[in-house]
Amino acid sequence: MGAVDEILNWSATKLAPWRQDALRRLAGSSMLTMQDESELLDLIKDKVGFSMAAKPPTSTPLSKAHFASVSSGPPLQIKGIRNVKNVNRLVPAAALSFTPHGMTIVYGRNGSGKSGFVRIFRTACRTRTDNPAKLKVLADVYGSSGGPQEAEIIVDLGSGDVVVPWTAGAPASEILLQVAVFDSSAAQLYVDGGNQIQFLPFGLALPHKLNELCLTLRNKLEAERKPITDQIALVTVVFDTPRTTKAQTFYAGLTGKVTDVQIDTAATFSPKDEKRVDELTRLLAANTASAADATALSTWVKNLASECANLGQAFSDPQLDRYRALKQQAIDARTAAGTKAADLFSSEPLPGVGSETWRRLWLAAREYSITDAYAGREFPVVSTPDAIETCVLCQQPLSAEASDRMVRFQAFVNGSLAAAADQAETAVTQAITSLPQVEIFASKDWATRLEQIRKRNAELADTVTSFKKGVESRRATALALLQTSEAPPPPLAAASLVSPHGALQDLSAVLSAEAEALAKADQSGERAKLETERAELADRKILNAGRDHVIKRRDLLKEDALYTAALAEVQTRGITQKANELVDTHLTKIVTDHFEVERKTLEIAHLKVGLARKSGQTKAAFQTNPGTTLTKLTSEILSEGEQRALALAAFLTEIAVTEGAGPIVIDDPVSSLDRDRGLKVAARIAAEAQKRQVIVFTHDLIFFNDLCREADDLGVTTETIALFADGANAGKVDPAGVSWKGLSVTKRLARIRSDFAPLKKLHKSSPSDYEFEVKHLYGRLRDCYERLVEEHIFCDVVRRGVDRIETQKLRRVHLSDVLAIRFHVGMTKANTHSHDNPASETVSVPDPPAFELDLAYIEQLIADLRSESDSAERNRPSMKPK
Incomplete structure (x- = not known):
């Protein structure tokens, strides 16, 4: 079963309808719109019971037709970069053009402006980075120009040129994510940070994209939920002491499903309960001495009741x-x-x-x-x-x-x-x-006893106080009536004197019972029961006082439960498991096998460094494994050259398994590499240029020549650009192209033809100037014959300035007498017309047709030498050991 079939089967049997709808939308675009995300969020909310004014659209399951709708047209091609503004020291409106099919090699010495263009590509395209801040592009720090760093990148998606604007710090265009960039910063991460395949083949990418969408939706739900959870944290009922009372158990188990009736039942607290709490508090605070005190108070209150009865009668x-x-x-x-x-x-x-x-x-x-x-x-x-x-x-x-x-x-x-x-x-x-004397009212402990009565019954204490005042007043009245020497005055209207003796007798009985209860409460078993009862009543009182908070909290919990259910809908465990399973089945072996091939190609197969899959929720990663427990960093083991070769192997592995054949941009790929491995890198990049557009920036002229030669051997279209800098700016393009010594024979001859074209008119207008110019071109033609010896007679077995001999190419070396003579004739003529000749003009200056014949002569010689080399290679017997 293929990856697409697996995903379809998994989607139909394991995923909720809204997830199937999400996969369908993702199949049509690598980036969903905010409206898509909003509709999917509404689908989730509708499923878990959120109240919404309008229902979201009905979800549509994923089908094979959605995979077929994915564009399979030509890959993106970079046509050029132009209108560069305020980037490093690059000249204003700096521009480069790239060949869309094949390879463009940008050569320039240090400080010529290559890095400025590479930095634009790094921020605009796909590159390895551990810190986006490192992608920052500066203006000319020593210049006076201001404004943002900007440029225009010209691309072709198969239907004509498209201008993609770039501004430093702005989000990158999704279009340019097809372009992969490799430079020194990315190389370090490939070595130590792992080959994280961020762009999987389309089918395998869908689960990871679904995970990414789920995480986005989860963040949105959590953002909506946060005000609710914040309120829940604030709307609380605080109990004095954490314990397992019915009230606290009810509160702890409060959910959105609890009804108002259940809350009222749990929080019921009456005045009788309040009175019982006070009674229990006194009982639990008491001991044997307290029982005696209660008894004494009961007796005193009883006596007070009797006296009040007598005084009430007497007055x-x-x-x-x-x-x-x-x-x-x-x-x-x-x-x-x-x-x-x-x-x-x-x-x-x-x-x-x-x-x-x-x-x-x-x-x-x-x-x-x-x-x-x-x-x-x-x-x-x-x-x-x-x-x-x-x-x-x-x-x-x-x-x-x-x-x-x-x-x-x-x-x-x-x-x-x-x-x-x-x-x-x-x-x-x-x-x-x-x-009667008011003795008990005048006793020393009257104030204390009255306060004790007040703590139990404030109303009775007020009544007793009022009665005491009434009795004292009436006794004085009685005494005045009996002691007056004149006729006693008639009675005045006075407040009636109500004796509290009945209430005092009741209180005395209560105190007596309390004394008995206090004595009983001193027993441990009974005390535990009273403490439990008081705790239940005390917590129920707190719950009753906080009833409004409980109801509000219940409502918030009900809403929060909906978000909990919605967040459960966007959990990613199952998707991650399936994504990893698909990667293991359809990608892991491909990646590891390809990595081994790349290591062998770059001759680093002897290193014990390998790749191990380490996937996350939104990407499949293949972490470099240093092959030792002494360190986790491969860079601590390998030399700089080995690190660069390993990074290139990882980079080439990544682009090989990445969907499509998007362009790649490589900056100084042979930095720190030895000559042998540099040649292999040149051959590997040239081979990659057969599959996709390649743009290479380098300051190494030898590598530049190797790359050009490898591309020529493979028939890859190659465009070369030379950059230079002056005192004012960098990034200037040399219209003459790369320096003469960096050109192959074929490119040199093309350059000579280009330079000769305007000389045809000069031959008629100024023979002297024509003679001067054509003599220079014959000197260049002589250079071509000399370079021809390296490239076509000795087939690059030995080259000047190169410290290696490619002995395996000796099989192609063959020079017949006829071609040797033709070489001699052509070289002699080039020497004749490039050297200083006698003033007697015994050697005539070739006219334009003669010069063109001499150009055609060397071009045909090169073609015949190649043909002879090919024939020699075919006709030699096999050199494999028998």
Whole structure:
């Protein structure tokens, strides 16, 4: 099964419809448009449930027809480069033209401007680089011109010239990615960085391109998803302590599928729960001492309840009315007694007898008499006929009249009205004495106890405080009513006095139960249960408080789940596995075998360096293997020449397995190579020029000649360009072409014919100038005869300036007598007309037809020498060992 059939079968059975559609689109273009990517993204979102206003187009599966639609026309050809601006020291509007079929060799000495053109190709075309910044193209750093670095690259895609604009730093045109560039920077990466085949044969490239598309779509999905994940990170409910409560377990398992009802159920928290949390907190914070404290507080509250009940009764409105009435009765009785006294004692010397003031005086006198003055004797003590007594008030002897007055006063005091008044006043005094004291309210620990009540029931604490104030106020009122000397005032409207004794009794019962619970909670097993209960309630309270956050987080998670599903659609594991499998089946052996062929061609097969496949998601790579565990860098093992040869082998392997036959640009391929390997590189490049357009830049004139000769031997069309620089600029093209010494015999003869063309007119207009010019051309013709010896008589076995002898070419060497004589004749004539002849003009100057015959003569001689060499090669017996 071929690669295309494998991909079709894999696509139909293993890939989702949108992936098949993506493959179909990729089959028609190596680069999808933003609209294509957007439509594919919509297909994914539609599949996983995103809400969209418009449905994406229906996907179309990949078929064999899509492969057939790929263009199979002629490869791209580079026609030239022109209008170069601000690139290095290149002359403004610098330009080069390249032969589209065959090989163009650009020769120039160091500093002639070759690198400027190569740098343009490096940034515009496909090249190996580990750092795109290294591809930077500078302007003339010592010049004054400004503006961007620009150029126009002229290409032909089979339907005429196309101008591809180039600007330094701008994205490269996809068209030029068919062109591969090799230079020193790329060579280093081929040696150490691996031969990464970035452009696979079309069928094998599709899975890698699909991976690349998936990664692009993944990046877009992740970019869309990021604001959601950022919000999820912010919209959180923070629990005080991480633990496995039902609330935390529910929150940890929160997904987009959780309903509002489930959230409400998990986050329910009532006032009763709040009260239970407080109770549990107290229980868990307690110990045996706390139980005793709760018991003591319960007893105190119980006592307070009893006192409040008593005080509420003692200072109730009816009781205050009783105190008022009691006082009023005492006042009324004393008033009645006073009125009687006024009637009885109106004739007494002093007024006011029987009044309250007088009564106090009388009682004081009585007390003095029976206690001190006349102890043991009944009051009043008065004079008798037998004895004269002393008055306890005036300390004078009592006369009969005074004694009678004392008796009458005592009779009044002992009378019914006075007795009634005394009894009423005694009742008032007893009432004052019996007024309850507010002892518990005045105790030292009152503030502490009240605060303890407040922590449990703030409302009750406020009620108790209000009751205390009411009791204190009413006691003062009662005392004032009983102690007033005037008629008590009528009752004023006052706040009712509500005793909190019932609520206090309830609290006392709760405290008693709490004390029992505290004592019980001190046991470890029971404590663990209480801690669990409190943790559940505390976390449920937090979840309840954060309910809005939970719902918002649920909504975000629901949306995020859609992105998770969409991202699962663009995972690349299966595609990568299939891509590697296809590469192994249809490419790996081809690459490694071709690499071995290239190594043998360049005579580096003895090196233990090989290639090992190391593919990624979007490319198939063949990593150079140094063949040792001591280093991972091949450059640390090989010499510079071996590195360059290895890099060329890797480069030629890459372009051999790359789809199409795009042009290649090579800069100084024989740098650091020895002479023998340089010849092999020349032969290999010339052979490659038979398959594709080749552009070579070199400063090595010997390599230039080798390359020209190899191309001529293979019949490859060769165009040569000579660059030079002056004090102002580089990149100037020498219109005369490459220097004379760098030309082969054939190119030299073409040059002579070109230079001779204008001399035909000069022969008629100025014979003297014609003689001067034609003498120079005969000297050039003599050079051709001399070079002919190397190239065609000795078949390049031995060449001047070359330190090697190609003995294998001796099989082609054969010079017959006829051709030897013809060579002698032609050489003699060239010598005759190029040397200085006598002034007697015994040697005539050849006219134009004669010169053209001499040119035709050497060209025919070359053709016959080649024919004779070919015949000698065919007729020699085999030299293989028997």
